[in-house]
Amino acid sequence: MSRVPLVARRLLMHEARALHSFGPWVLRRRHQVPEGALAVPYTGPQTAMMYGMIFVSVIETVGLALIIPWPVVHAITLVIDVYGVVLVLALHAACVVRPHVVGSDGSLRIRYGALFDLRIPAATIAAARVDRRYPDARLVRLGPDGVLDLAVGSQTTVTVELTEPVTFVRPLGRQGVAHTLRFHADDPREAVAALTRARREAAPDPSAAPQ
Structure with missing residues (x-):
C-alpha cells in the first residue's frame, strides 16, 4: 500500500467513506455529533446542483444505452x-x-463530507460572526493572509477568528496553516449564536474569584 501515491490513497479513502455514508443517510443519522452538541448543516447551496448532475447523468446513461450498438462497449x-x-x-x-x-x-468542527475535517478547540476561538462572502470556486482556499475559506456553492457565511494559528490538511494531503476560518452554514446565525453562547458559559465567572 505504501507504493500507492498519497493522492491516490487519499482519493480511495474519501471514496470509501463517501460510499459508507449511504447507511447513516438512509437511517437519518449523523456522524460523530455528540449529545449536547449542535449539528450545523451546510448542503443548502449545493443540493439542487447535485441532484441536477444526477438527473443529467441518468439521462446520459439512458441515451447512450439506446445509441451504442456494441454489447461490450454498452456494458462498460x-x-x-x-x-x-x-x-x-x-x-x-x-x-x-x-x-x-x-x-x-x-x-x-468544520467538515465537508469525507473530504475535509478540522477541529478547533474552544480556547483557540477568539470571535465568530455572520459574514457572507463569495470566494472563488475552489472547495478549500488558503489566502496569503492566512484566511482559510471552506466554501459550499462558492460562498461562506461564518467567519471565525482564532487566538493562534491552526494546522489543517487539504483533501489531497497537503498541510496548511490558518489564523482565520470562513465556512458556510445554512443557518449562520444559529451557528454563531451557539459558538458565542458556549464560549460565554465556559468563561470563568469574575464574581467567583477569591477575594
Whole structure:
C-alpha cells in the first residue's frame, strides 16, 4: 500500500467513506455529533446542483444505452455511468451525515463530507460572526493572509477568528496553516449564536474569584 501515491490513497479513502455514508443517510443519522452538541448543516447551496448532475447523468446513461450498438462497449459505459451517479449521490450523502459541529464546550468542527475535517478547540476561538462572502470556486482556499475559506456553492457565511494559528490538511494531503476560518452554514446565525453562547458559559465567572 505504501507504493500507492498519497493522492491516490487519499482519493480511495474519501471514496470509501463517501460510499459508507449511504447507511447513516438512509437511517437519518449523523456522524460523530455528540449529545449536547449542535449539528450545523451546510448542503443548502449545493443540493439542487447535485441532484441536477444526477438527473443529467441518468439521462446520459439512458441515451447512450439506446445509441451504442456494441454489447461490450454498452456494458462498460453503463457500469461507468451508473458508478458516476452513485459517487455523486455518495458525496452528497457524506455532506449530509457529516455536518459542522459546535460542541457544548464551545469547540468547533468544520467538515465537508469525507473530504475535509478540522477541529478547533474552544480556547483557540477568539470571535465568530455572520459574514457572507463569495470566494472563488475552489472547495478549500488558503489566502496569503492566512484566511482559510471552506466554501459550499462558492460562498461562506461564518467567519471565525482564532487566538493562534491552526494546522489543517487539504483533501489531497497537503498541510496548511490558518489564523482565520470562513465556512458556510445554512443557518449562520444559529451557528454563531451557539459558538458565542458556549464560549460565554465556559468563561470563568469574575464574581467567583477569591477575594
